[in-house]
Amino acid sequence: MSEPTPLPASATKAAWDKLDALAAAPGGRLITPLFAADPDRAKKFSASFEDMFLDFSKTSISPAAMTGLFELARAAKVEDFIARLFAGEPVNMTEHRSAMHMALRSLPDAGFRAVLPEGGFEDASAVAAHERAHMEKFVRGVHDGSIVAADGKPFTDVLNIGIGGSDLGPRMVSLALTFVHGAKVNAHFLSNVDGHAFAQLSRELDPARTLVLVASKTFTTLETMTNGHAARDWLAGALGEDAVSHHFAALSTNLKETGKFGIPEDRVFGFRDWVGGRYSVWSAIGLSVALAAGWDAFEDFLAGGRAMDGHFRSTPLEQNLPVLLALSGIWNLDVLHAATLCILAYDARLARFPAYLQQLEMESNGKSTRLAGDQVTHQTCPVVFGEPGTDAQHSFMQLVHQGPALVPVDFILAAEADHDRPEAHRILAANVFAQAEALLAGKSLEEVTEEMKKAGADEETIARVGPHRVFTGQRPSTTILYKKLDAYSLGRLIVLYEHKVAVQGAIWGINSYDQWGVELGKKLAQAIIPSLEPHADLGHHDGSTTGLMKTFLSLRGEG
Numbered sequence: 001m002s003e004p005t006p007l008p009a010s011a012t013k014a015a016w017d018k019l020d021a022l023a024a025a026p027g028g029r030l031i032t033p034l035f036a037a038d039p040d041r042a043k044k045f046s047a048s049f050e051d052m053f054l055d056f057s058k059t060s061i062s063p064a065a066m067t068g069l070f071e072l073a074r075a076a077k078v079e080d081f082i083a084r085l086f087a088g089e090p091v092n093m094t095e096h097r098s099a100m101h102m103a104l105r106s107l108p109d110a111g112f113r114a115v116l117p118e119g120g121f122e123d124a125s126a127v128a129a130h131e132r133a134h135m136e137k138f139v140r141g142v143h144d145g146s147i148v149a150a151d152g153k154p155f156t157d158v159l160n161i162g163i164g165g166s167d168l169g170p171r172m173v174s175l176a177l178t179f180v181h182g183a184k185v186n187a188h189f190l191s192n193v194d195g196h197a198f199a200q201l202s203r204e205l206d207p208a209r210t211l212v213l214v215a216s217k218t219f220t221t222l223e224t225m226t227n228g229h230a231a232r233d234w235l236a237g238a239l240g241e242d243a244v245s246h247h248f249a250a251l252s253t254n255l256k257e258t259g260k261f262g263i264p265e266d267r268v269f270g271f272r273d274w275v276g277g278r279y280s281v282w283s284a285i286g287l288s289v290a291l292a293a294g295w296d297a298f299e300d301f302l303a304g305g306r307a308m309d310g311h312f313r314s315t316p317l318e319q320n321l322p323v324l325l326a327l328s329g330i331w332n333l334d335v336l337h338a339a340t341l342c343i344l345a346y347d348a349r350l351a352r353f354p355a356y357l358q359q360l361e362m363e364s365n366g367k368s369t370r371l372a373g374d375q376v377t378h379q380t381c382p383v384v385f386g387e388p389g390t391d392a393q394h395s396f397m398q399l400v401h402q403g404p405a406l407v408p409v410d411f412i413l414a415a416e417a418d419h420d421r422p423e424a425h426r427i428l429a430a431n432v433f434a435q436a437e438a439l440l441a442g443k444s445l446e447e448v449t450e451e452m453k454k455a456g457a458d459e460e461t462i463a464r465v466g467p468h469r470v471f472t473g474q475r476p477s478t479t480i481l482y483k484k485l486d487a488y489s490l491g492r493l494i495v496l497y498e499h500k501v502a503v504q505g506a507i508w509g510i511n512s513y514d515q516w517g518v519e520l521g522k523k524l525a526q527a528i529i530p531s532l533e534p535h536a537d538l539g540h541h542d543g544s545t546t547g548l549m550k551t552f553l554s555l556r557g558e559g
């Protein structure tokens, strides 16, 4: 199959130049004058899909800049990219793979197709539906007591062992959905190779009641294999070797390795290489979610993702939520040079959402080489960080309000809570609106002076302290609101960001679906491991690394 020639950087140059000129013009970075100039700005710079509402009016994107951003998207051929993505073209060009995670949440007869390694296509929707049926049978079996532990009694706990995409998605979604839908079994997650993590879990869990899922697309990841074997020893040590086949299942694309680990084939839940790790929560990797929150919740989660896929695929750029989120991000990052993105979900159930987005955004778009082989002309991904609101307000929001760096924020809030204290939810919501308003409007020295005078401060105090109390404002934020958090709306929210990342990658001309940047460190770690045995040959490294290894060994009394 012929792959289209990647666009040269020159294709978007005029559009970028226009945006730069708009931002450099007097007032081009200010937000409040845009509201003063147009009472309908909030309406014009917002969009919705079902009950999900995206407000990006609190950015310095003027009407001319918005036009310029759509010109940029069209110059980068975003619409063609969307069509190629959904057609299963090998948009992951460095690995010659489709990025067909949409098939995982499609209806069985949707007909999404994906490139096969040996050439041609397979019906990805049908493949996904087949594996889903396997998962459903297992999940329902665990819940109805037909699939039980080695002692014939039900499982009460599931331990997912995986890292990166094989951990972050299931962990984040399970936390959110077990709150909303209740926990059918208790989900636990082990990702870090740090032995303390396993030590703690093995203290908390009863092996006799625990189902262990070894989740790894490749089934070769060092951390997961190390932890998988530790869990196997722990369980076999407590219950005997025969218990292993009852208590283990694998979530993987690598049948050969799962077999070697001793997991019977009917306990292997598969997916294909057209599912990237960070896009895999919709696949067998989501088994812990389905076990914890229930099969029906998992189906609703897929339905939410599917709905956002449909919106993204068929809505003009001007009303397309992922596109609008992508373009406002591009304005902040590439035109205003705001190098970070702060994710503030005002929802304790979404505590792991920033960590999830860190992988989604930074592993997808933290790249410097364009598909055309040249180097990017712009920054390609913000540094993503975040915490739940209101906790964040009492830690890093000081910097966001008054630091010299511009830190764009995404606020996320459900209108309805899932608890019976409406007053607490109103307080939470008030904080979202107040934070965004404070970032926008700020407080001038005149206002501070007036306020301090009213409070009885003398001239000297006002002169000394006043400037410290000034907020410049003009700090951008976007706000995402929806009726309530449930499996469906969480599915939609995740896919909003998935496709935002896709659009940004297309504009930057990079491949959002590979992750070569994680390989070098993995290889070096493998090479260093034998050198950290007592009195081993340290090998050849730079002076600092050799010195650190020596000190490590000597502190352990082994060097």
Ligand SMILES: O=P(O)(O)OC[C@H]1O[C@](O)(CO)[C@@H](O)[C@@H]1O
Binding pocket: 162, 163, 164, 165, 166, 215, 216, 217, 218, 219, 220, 221, 224, 277, 278, 363, 515, 518
């Ligand atoms: O599922 P696997 O193959 O164990 O990989 C885990 C994670 O490791 C990475 O390859 C990066 O280290 C991620 O892309 C992936 O999500």
